[in-house]
Ligand code: AMP
Ligand code: FE
Ligand code: FE
């Protein structure tokens with residue numbers, strides 16, 4: 001049986017619904033032999049995942065997914081192998097989490113104005129990153145919508161009535177932060193930027209180390225092939241993962257649904273001695 005990898009996972013430390021330990025157990029059962037935890041804008045889950053991965057016999061690469069904006073588009077950038085104690089990185093991530101909290105309050109206020117008396121339980125700071133999925137789940141739990149997807153489609157997705165943009169972090173800053181913390185900077189799910197020309201411009205302008213080629217947003221073979229070509233042409237490392245959050249109604253719904261063959265990521269993994 002081919003060994004599998006998953007280098008893109010979210011836990012309860014950002015907007016996923018499973019703890020790092022639960023993810024490690026699910027990964028083990030799915031045949032995954034190397035994983036990374038890539039929570040949005042926080043390093044909080046990394047120590048727990050490090051231990052859980054070790055206990056389940058899975059290789060572990062620490063990660064973090066930065067939410068940046070450029071030309072009014074959301075651009076996610078993943079840092080792999082960052083120093084978890086890097087002071088500048090920790091400071092800027094804390095700023096971003098604060099901005100996330102303020103934005104969450106604004107979105108909730110807007111939902112109240114729209115007549116939804118939704119109450120979003122916000123965990124104490126404790127370095128957890130809050131996000132729109134927390135609001136979406138509260139809207140589901142309180143019966144205003146049936147699914148997380150419906151919450152995004154009707155109210156909190158980009159351009160919808162309760163949408164508010166997020167953070168002032170830029171792609172150049174994220175790449176700089178990752179590099180000064182000793183990590184590799186990877187353009188996450190380039191197709192999700194929603195503008196290939198912009199994605200290519202960023203890839204040409206910034207000192208990325210890699211591209212996330214294998215991702216549910218590139219499940220069409222044409223899309224995957226497009227980004228695979230770009231990575232090869234530009235001599236960028238190739239990564240991949242499920243971007244699993246655990247949300248029902250959002251692909252992938254389980255860790256087994258988006259398998260990535262470990263051997264496809266071998267150049268990247270070699271950089272971590274794997
Ligand atoms: P935020 O970081 O607060 O802007 O929220 C973005 C997160 O919401 C993403 O990382 C996904 O987890 C989730 N998300 C974005 N769009 C959708 C969607 N259409 N349906 C469900 N979840 C989504
Ligand atoms: Fe997310
Ligand atoms: Fe992302």
Ligand code: ZN
Nearest residue numbers: 008010065243
């Ligand atoms: Zn993600």
